Amino acid sequence: MKRKLTNVEEFFKDDLDTPELREAYRDVLDEELGEVLKSLRQNRGLPQRVLAERMGLNRSRVAQIEAVEGLSLSLETLVRYASALGYRVTLGFADEAGEVARFPLSEAPGKESEWEVAPLSGMKLVHFGERAA
Template structure:
């Protein structure tokens, strides 16, 4: 079943608009941070749904618990596709990549 899209509250959207505005650098930075947080949360959710500790998942992946801890950190910016595939395989999943259009203000297109 596809994930349910998250709906932002008006207050959160106003806060984002106020602090990010139309600045392309801030928009790009926000989008990177949001994507990192989504990946980290997905790994955490899948691991906990499987009833695994970070150490147990690390053993399945063939890495250390500290690597799994970093992957579950929303501030971590080093997710590699090969590691995500290893984690997914260890959890009986696969990685799917979807390319979506950027908002007009972020891509510089009208």
């Protein structure tokens, strides 16, 4: 049976019908996020200590973030982590038709934050400009 992918949880909802399977699924997502964060840091060639200094945290907190030891990471933490590495985080929403609205949550040098909304049928691309000061 071919399923349309709307989001990961929707895709697997029939397969996640027990609490044990749902917990295992969330554990895998946590581990994946931690690995992505660790990989981003390593690709920049930074030890945890240096990243921690940039974030204003101690090294053990950076280790916890990368291990995602049962932590529910906030968007603020993800933005601070990414910004300290010179990346930006983009929040995106997609509907079932695949139309997307996204917003960069952290600034890239020389870029202003704005919403970008992919065009709906017959409509123009919409940009919402500068943030209010």
